[in-house]
Amino acid sequence: MKYRIAGIAALVAFAWYLPYQLDSYMIHVANVIIVFAILAIGLGLVMGVAGQINLAQIAFFGAAAYGTAILTTRAGFGFWTAAALAMLIAATIGLLVGTPALRMQSHYLGIVTLGLALALTNWVTNAHIAGGAEGISGIPAPELPGIDLHNAYFFYYLELVVFLLALAFGLFVVHTPLGRKMRAMRDDSLAAGAVGVEVPQLRMTAFFLSSIYGGLAGVLYAGLIRYVAPESFSIANMFLLLAMVIIGGRQSLIGCVVGAVALSLLREVLVDYPTYAQVAYGSVVVLTVVFAPTGLAGLPKRIRGLLRRVGWLPGDTGPVPKLGPFLPYAETPRPAAEPILRIDEVSMHFRGLKALQEISMTVNAGEIRGIVGPNGSGKTTLFNVVSGLYRPTAGRVYLADKDMTAASPHVLARKGIARTFQNLRLFALLSVRDNLLVALDQTSILSNWRYVLWQAGVWRHDQSLRAEADELLQRFGLTDFADSAPGELPYGTQRRVEIARAMARRPSLLLLDEPAAGLNGEEVRQLSEIVRSIRASGVTVVIIEHNMGLVMSLCERVTVLASGRVIADGTPAEVARAPQVVEAYLGDSAMSEDVPEIVETEAAR
Amino acid sequence: MQVFLQTFIGGVSLGAIYALVAMGFSLVFRTMGLVNFSHGNVVMIGAYIASTFYLSVKLPFAVAMVIALGLTGLIGVFIERVLRPLENKDFDLMLIGTIGFGIVLEAVAIIIWGATGRAVPNPVAVAPVQIFGLRIRTYDLVVLAITTAATLLLVYFLQRTKRGAAMQAVAMDHEAATAVGIHVGRSNAIAFMLGAALAALAGGLVGPLLYVNPSMGGMLGIKGFAGAILGGFGSIPGAIVGGIAIGVLDSFAGGWFQGYSDLVTFLVFTMIIMIRPTGIFGERTVNRA
């Protein structure tokens, strides 16, 4: 911590005294670099943090620069008024460009944002008001009382202050609930929706944020260069910006800044050989994505890892982290046996495939319900329908008598449904603590106004979430692993993290999809203890499981699916004896060995 | 009416080129789930190689084309080899990697052939065909014929040959394909090679229509990609229909909106994609749950 503060202080001091070292041209270069650094932060936020491909960042930049130019030279506004309006224009365009993100992702988003950026360039090339291909010159320099911003040196300090504020705000966003949700959405948008993250709105927010940074950079650019032309906002420059973010390390805002500075300096050094500069940065992009996907920002960690392996740095000498015991929830009296989940004649068809056919079932509050069936019988599809990932072809789903059939996952999550996934869907690049923090935050997207007006409130909210997270980590025995990435943990521990994350929502209905898969005997025993305690705390549990021993000992009722239909429903003992169940299982070779196990469990009782 | 039809014909003739470009995009995507953003620049390289052998080495146009197809195919294999560590891992990173390749290819073309470009004379110097006052260039008919032949050959390869069937299998489920003994890496390499060869075909054919220069790849790539998406990404008939649709859309946008044609083309494209994100024929994609 002490080193960090000293480091930051040294950097700020360096930045502050830098102009004294520079001639009038190099100070201009420094000014341009800062503009690109701000742009790169914006692109890093939307691409690296929120995972949305955005090839229109240069268009936000252009919109604000042109906005400032047109409003000052054509409409006679003062620089600052024009700048404020231009930021508004950029933000509006950001929201417009972000709209397609509601419907499409990755390469679709890539081509659409690229197309919209080209459309904007095309407009300014043609429009009389934008000066056509010759652009607009004679933009007045911004004015501040007592400071002549015509002077590149003073302009540097203006930019430096704006840049530091922008960077600080960006880092603040990344490390508080909003940024955490964005990172969660980037790592796994399905799981993010399932823990209540409003994915579509959050995508728009990400574009909005990046357009604000684009706008800021555009305004500064207009004030600095005092001239705008279409070429400056071309696709080539967009790709250059992209290269900065990738080389620097898109997931780290500091990395984006380093990338912007490094690549700009490289271009400056090779200014007389632009073609070779192009070869250089293109190759570096390719090498980066293949060999160092985390970019320059990820290098120190990789180097440390390497040094540790060679033995130059001591390894982790602390105690080996251990999974702690589960601390049971306080018991609450069992609720009255009213239906909490009612599935009514639900069918789900995928093109030709009928995955679910007229499924009906009712789960009562306070129950532990097992769902079993051969592979491909539609169990997970049923969960996906209930948790809102699929919209059923026919039929209705009621949650405590309210029709929730067409609700999206995050709405259902907010109504009290939580779930785990068959193939583990933890947020891979978030720490275990952050995984829980994402789920713990119940605030809606609208509460993000506080980021603009009341940052202290955000900070306080974050602190209270952290306290809750510590408690939850403690309860699930995960304290030792709080700062680990999920991928570094043993498989059984990852399963437990996923249950903890689901419980962070404080759900009324918990859906567990094969929670015992891949667990050893002791872990299965612990799981069974955890599930019982969860139920005892008043949560209804529905569990898909192949481990018949677990199902038989844990569940009060069991529903059996085969080929997308319910073929039996009753107590474990009833179901195990039903002839159609035995037949369905014998028909499925993979499951046939499970049948004797049922009998054994029965016998053991 | 005549303007309308002639505009349509003009759109179809460039659209046939976009269709070839789109087909390359789709073939690579359906096999390995990768969007190759350097595809447009591969088209440009193909155009340069074809024109070099046609103009400088003075080989017949068809021979120059065949050489260009082969050499460009090798470039495709090279790109695939470099990016292989990322396959089936991070989709977005690979996409950005191909953008990087595009940047390098363009710069390399400038270093080898210079920045200014060259004109390629029409190899089929026959007067245009005239029907009802409409004029159709003979060369356009040649392009259409070659595009059709290439499509048929590709479909035949994918559906009737063992290697093609293996590629289809990889497209459907690469893990299952590995399990039955199909070499996924080789299959991907072939897809990339064929994609690059299709790009070279498009580039070689477009040379005499336009002008070969290092920056020609950008627009051809973007329009071809838009065509592939419009038709349904990964679908071969979709690529044909989508590519021609983009050509026609572009042509009419140019006629009706003059200088604003790019703006109109991309706005219309965005709107169509918003309404129907999977394109006309639906996305044929690798199922990666």
Added chain:
Amino acid sequence: MFSSVRRRAAVLFLALATPVVLVACAAPGSDNNNKQNTEGPIKIALVDAQSGQLSSLGAWELKGVRLAMDEWNAAGGINGRQIELGIFDDQGDPTVGTNLARKIAAEGYIAMLGTAESAVTIAMAPILKESKIPNITSGQSPGLVAVKSPFLFLNGPTSTTYDETLAKYIVDTKGIKSIAMITNNGGYGKGEHDAFLKALSSRGVTPLDDQVVTTDQKDFSAALTTIRQKNPQVVFIGAEEVQSGLIVKQARDLGLTVPFAGAAPQGTPVFVDTAGVANAEGSIVSSPYLSNDINDATKKFAAAYKAKFNEDAELHGAKAYDGAQILFTALKNNKGATGEALATAIRGTKHAGLLGNFAFDDTGVGIFATTIGLIKNGKLVSA
């Protein structure tokens, strides 16, 4: 904390990177300043696109300037001082141009030659004016005049002159009144569009059709078919070399057989190659430098150019040669003056150049005549 470790690592990295920043920033030109040296070589900057699509113009200009410079230096320089040429690449991008304007000011260049692209020159003009660095550009857009910078001069006529001559030939001499226009929306095309339209309207002629295309449009079927239906006798074309060639080629394929008329780009070999020799036949070109055989001066220039660079001289090289000669003459006559004095000296310089007799007015234009040529068998000949 996981995140804080990452953050700290990034900060550390930035700290490591800073010495690089320091070195890179401090190294170039930090000991240069605006002191007006009266000894040592005279530093002249040449700014042009040396890379990118417009680099052919940049290459031609460089040759023209280099030829002029070598002649002067071989003859002992300017008042005994050698000329030193700094070559800068603007990549055809106005923003790069503004950076370069600051760079040449910081590095103590006393005058600038180029650029060939009006948009870039216009972007640079305010900075050069502020730094009092005279600039002789090869651009021809009327927008250059509109900048009203006393430090900006043109080494050729503006589009207004090119198109006035063209309109005079077509309308007045040939009596043709049914004229269609096709221009692009780029900087050059827009300038041509406005200048030719003005020249026509001053003669009371309205074009039959006025089509605008984008700079990277490839298919002109719609525009050209519309034009063909209007049945013009001449089509005016305002686009760069390659696009003009494409338009003419497609027009012939679409059955549009009338001649095309345009300014300098239509006189270049690139245009003829792109269009095809047969298709370009009969094109009407307005140019201040039709060929290398106009007079003894051009013949001498062409011979020297051929000897030095082993290629045929053409318009852009000749313009740049004229511009350089004017600058050097002004410097010689005023004993190496700089800043405002040099600008005044240039304005006062009368020069018999390859393009004609230069005499600058207040707008910075020194020559107001072009001649009409026709393309015959792929070569530009006097009409």
